[in-house]
Amino acid sequence: MPQHEPSALLHTVEIIHWIALGIMGVVYSIRVWWLLRFRATRDRQAPGNPERTNARKGALYSLANVAMPWAMESTRRKPLFYATFVLFHLGVVAGISLAFLSSLAPDLVASPAYAALSGALLAVAFVVAVGRIVRRLTTPYLRLISSPDDYFSVIMLTFWFALGVLAQLYLAGVVQGEGFLVAFLIATSFFLIYVPFSKISHYLYYPFTRYWLGRTLGHRGSMPSVRA
Amino acid sequence: MSSDSRSYKAQVLAELLSRKLTRPLVASLVSCVHCGMCHTACHYALADPEDPRMTPSFKGDQLRKIFKRNHDWTGSVAPWWVGAKTPITDEDLEALKEIAFGTCTNCRRCTFNCPMGVDTAAINRTMRGLLTAVGVMPEGVRVVSKDQWEIGNQMGVLKEDYLETLEWLSEELVAEVGDPAAAIPIDKQGAKVVYAINPREVKYDPRTITNAALIFYAAGEDWTMASDWWDQTNFGLFSGDDQLGGSAGRRLFERVAELGAEKLVISECGHGFRSTRCEAQNWAGVDVPFVMESAVVTMINYIKEGRIKVDRSKNAIPVTYHDSCNLARSCGITEEPRELLRLVVSDFREMTPNRQENFCCTGGGGAMSMSEYTPRRLKSAVIKAKQIADTGAKIVATSCHNCVDGLSDLIKYYKLGCQVKQLVDLTAEGLVLEECAVRRTPPKVVSVPEPLPQVAPAPRPALPLAGRTVLVVDDEEDARTFIATVLEDAGARIVYAADGDEAIAVARRERPDLITLDLSMPGKDGVEAFTELRHDPEIASTPVCIVTGHPEFRKVIYDRPVAPPEGYMDKPVEGEALVKNVRRILETAHAAA
Numbered sequence: 001m002p003q004h005e006p007s008a009l010l011h012t013v014e015i016i017h018w019i020a021l022g023i024m025g026v027v028y029s030i031r032v033w034w035l036l037r038f039r040a041t042r043d044r045q046a047p048g049n050p051e052r053t054n055a056r057k058g059a060l061y062s063l064a065n066v067a068m069p070w071a072m073e074s075t076r077r078k079p080l081f082y083a084t085f086v087l088f089h090l091g092v093v094a095g096i097s098l099a100f101l102s103s104l105a106p107d108l109v110a111s112p113a114y115a116a117l118s119g120a121l122l123a124v125a126f127v128v129a130v131g132r133i134v135r136r137l138t139t140p141y142l143r144l145i146s147s148p149d150d151y152f153s154v155i156m157l158t159f160w161f162a163l164g165v166l167a168q169l170y171l172a173g174v175v176q177g178e179g180f181l182v183a184f185l186i187a188t189s190f191f192l193i194y195v196p197f198s199k200i201s202h203y204l205y206y207p208f209t210r211y212w213l214g215r216t217l218g219h220r221g222s223m224p225s226v227r228a
Numbered sequence: 229m230s231s232d233s234r235s236y237k238a239q240v241l242a243e244l245l246s247r248k249l250t251r252p253l254v255a256s257l258v259s260c261v262h263c264g265m266c267h268t269a270c271h272y273a274l275a276d277p278e279d280p281r282m283t284p285s286f287k288g289d290q291l292r293k294i295f296k297r298n299h300d301w302t303g304s305v306a307p308w309w310v311g312a313k314t315p316i317t318d319e320d321l322e323a324l325k326e327i328a329f330g331t332c333t334n335c336r337r338c339t340f341n342c343p344m345g346v347d348t349a350a351i352n353r354t355m356r357g358l359l360t361a362v363g364v365m366p367e368g369v370r371v372v373s374k375d376q377w378e379i380g381n382q383m384g385v386l387k388e389d390y391l392e393t394l395e396w397l398s399e400e401l402v403a404e405v406g407d408p409a410a411a412i413p414i415d416k417q418g419a420k421v422v423y424a425i426n427p428r429e430v431k432y433d434p435r436t437i438t439n440a441a442l443i444f445y446a447a448g449e450d451w452t453m454a455s456d457w458w459d460q461t462n463f464g465l466f467s468g469d470d471q472l473g474g475s476a477g478r479r480l481f482e483r484v485a486e487l488g489a490e491k492l493v494i495s496e497c498g499h500g501f502r503s504t505r506c507e508a509q510n511w512a513g514v515d516v517p518f519v520m521e522s523a524v525v526t527m528i529n530y531i532k533e534g535r536i537k538v539d540r541s542k543n544a545i546p547v548t549y550h551d552s553c554n555l556a557r558s559c560g561i562t563e564e565p566r567e568l569l570r571l572v573v574s575d576f577r578e579m580t581p582n583r584q585e586n587f588c589c590t591g592g593g594g595a596m597s598m599s600e601y602t603p604r605r606l607k608s609a610v611i612k613a614k615q616i617a618d619t620g621a622k623i624v625a626t627s628c629h630n631c632v633d634g635l636s637d638l639i640k641y642y643k644l645g646c647q648v649k650q651l652v653d654l655t656a657e658g659l660v661l662e663e664c665a666v667r668r669t670p671p672k673v674v675s676v677p678e679p680l681p682q683v684a685p686a687p688r689p690a691l692p693l694a695g696r697t698v699l700v701v702d703d704e705e706d707a708r709t710f711i712a713t714v715l716e717d718a719g720a721r722i723v724y725a726a727d728g729d730e731a732i733a734v735a736r737r738e739r740p741d742l743i744t745l746d747l748s749m750p751g752k753d754g755v756e757a758f759t760e761l762r763h764d765p766e767i768a769s770t771p772v773c774i775v776t777g778h779p780e781f782r783k784v785i786y787d788r789p790v791a792p793p794e795g796y797m798d799k800p801v802e803g804e805a806l807v808k809n810v811r812r813i814l815e816t817a818h819a820a821a
Contacts, residue, residue: 038253041250043510045506045507048560052560073341074265074269074343141280144280144281147310149310197302198302201258202259206345208251212345221561222560222584225584226584227583
């Protein structure tokens with residue numbers, strides 16, 4: 001792929017990109033340390049429903065909740081919303097993968113199969129993200145609870161998905177212009193540095209929140225939930 | 229935000245938050261992505277879709293904003309960017325009170341529907357606790373909390389009224405079954421089971437006590453009720469006051485242990501069961517040497533073990549079951565009530581949704597004691613009303629006293645034509661006494677009834693206030709002498725003051741363990757003296773028990789921009805109650821220190 005010989009600019013951007021990853025790693029480590037500095041809780045009471053569940057089962061169920069749309073009424077009754085959630089986050093995975101593999105495994109990301117899958121995921125995620133912006137802007141209760149960070153985060157990701165699609169097309173040789181890849185990597189670097197300070201850091205907290213909730217409710221006997 | 233510009237209460241609230249932060253709470257505070265999935269989980273939001281403030285994450289955001297402003301990096305540096313905000317004025321606190329107490333029953337349905345696992349109910353309870361700590365709470369919550377602190381039960385039932393009620397219930401039951409062994413035992417030392425109840429049963433629904441007593445009698449159980457600290461409910465759960473929660477729980481646990489019981493059976497009450505079984509040990513930081521069990525489980529076991537016999541055909545009217553939020557979502561009790569109902573009624577119909585997905589009765593979270601929010605509560609009850617109507621049942625069974633009140637209210641409001649019953653009622657109504665253990669077994673194995681009221685002999689305790697110094701402040705000599713004599717008899721050393729200025733001087737000089745403070749006094753009155761005491765760093769932490777004949781001052785004292793008094797009693801004061809309150813305050817203060 002001769003058009004993908006990295007220019008000095010692209011090379012610099014790639015270095016910045018890796019530095020940003022390092023910064024994110026450091027900040028996230030501090031975040032975890034910060035969270036664990038708060039007081040731990042302890043359940044003194046005897047377990048409830050020990051024949052059916054326990055703290056461990058509750059925690060595992062809670063952690064796996066994300067992959068069980070049937071488990072919660074909110075996702076069971078809104079399959080389309082759940083599907084868009086899955087597609088949106090698969091788009092994030094595709095974008096992050098693309099950003100790092102573009103320098104680590106350029107041949108792989110240029111392959112037709114990879115390019116088709118990655119490009120499709122990013123494109124669908126872009127559409128979903130646009131839908132999320134519209135939803136947040138038009139739903140009164142979402143407007144009420146949304147902060148500038150909420151809007152900025154989803155708009156930033158929307159642009160990032162769009163740049164990802166273009167970068168993927170460039171890497172696959174479909175379109176010309178190294179600028180797409182450069183812009184995508186710069187956006188990724190910003191993304192990596194910004195997310196620990198924004199709502200997007202939720203994925204760092206997710207395992208902790210879910211684990212503690214599941215452990216508590218599992219010990220009490222109310223998780224996993226029983227359904228009729 | 230300069231802390232100087234905040235009102236005193238707002239500043240204290242922000243400071244108190246630091247002490248309440250735990251890992252799970254912080255995780256819930258930082259994990260919300262404002263996706264709005266909780267909106268359709270909340271009965272307030274569903275019943276009032278035009279009001280975006282009913283969305284659970286908006287309610288959780290009230291504390292989240294304060295947390296971010298004071299504890300989060302981005303919120304500290306750029307609060308506007310992440311919506312971080314801290315209350316500044318007392319009006320801000322009143323607005324928070326409206327949301328935390330008036331738009332959420334802490335039912336936890338949103339928690340179970342949050343993809344991130346954010347426990348908004350726990351967040352809201354923490355918000356309530358902070359507001360309560362600075363004296364900003366609905367009047368009903370204040371009154372009920374006071375009763376639980378000072379009288380020992382949340383409805384202010386006096387010991388003599390409680391014992392009299394049990395006595396006539398006992399007499400009625402004995403007459404009904406024609407056997408003196410059916411009498412309700414009180415303080416029976418060494419009984420296997422202690423049965424703890426909700427004060428609502430004494431005050432408004434004594435048939436549930438009779439029915440439980442009948443079942444214990446029929447099963448040949450070796451059981452008793454306690455003459456004091458018998459309340460299994462706990463307003464600390466609703467007010468967010470962990471100190472009250474721990475204190476109320478500890479009293480009950482100690483009483484059960486004193487009686488030497490193997491098991492504490494908790495009557496049907498959702499929040500009471502949750503508080504006693506699942507929370508109070510953690511609030512109080514104690515372990516207990518006995519088993520705790522819901523009365524529902526006890527009744528199932530009696531049937532399974534053949535100790536009682538029920539005839540389902542006696543309960544032929546269609547019955548549906550309403551899951552109490554606290555039992556289903558916070559304690560995992562979903563199948564036991566259904567198992568029991570299938571044994572005691574012949575036409576059981578499921579409500580939809582049910583179990584952990586059931587909707588709140590709308591009376592939870594202490595809502596029944598906050599009359600100012602009744603219109604909103606009844607509006608939100610349309611969801612529950614539809615659920616009930618869809619079953620076609622004529623009886624709504626539930627295992628919770630709050631639910632009984634909440635459901636009865638909405639059934640009347642929406643004209644559903646149903647009645648609400650507890651499982652103990654249905655079980656008692658289905659009993660076939662002739663085939664129960666008590667009639668199959670020779671009388672000698674049945675527990676011999678204790679005469680009523682029976683107080684077990686106990687070793688004479690050391691004087692409860694021995695080694696304590698109490699400053700008694702009252703301008704009326706008679707009142708001062710009475711209080712001093714009662715406390716002296718309980719072992720306390722007494723110092724006196726007759727007005728506010730003298731009180732402050734004596735407090736600085738003598739450093740008492742506690743101050744009883746009259747409010748209406750010539751010169752510097754009790755309110756001013758109290759405020760000054762609280763501002764003096766050397767004596768600010770001295771516990772104060774207000775003793776006043778002017779209840780109208782109550783609000784004034786709690787509204788002062790200082791930590792509220794540790795106790796409050798209306799004149800005329802009864803000696804035993806005074807000693808109990810003083811002792812309770814001193815023990816709580818000691819535990820907190």
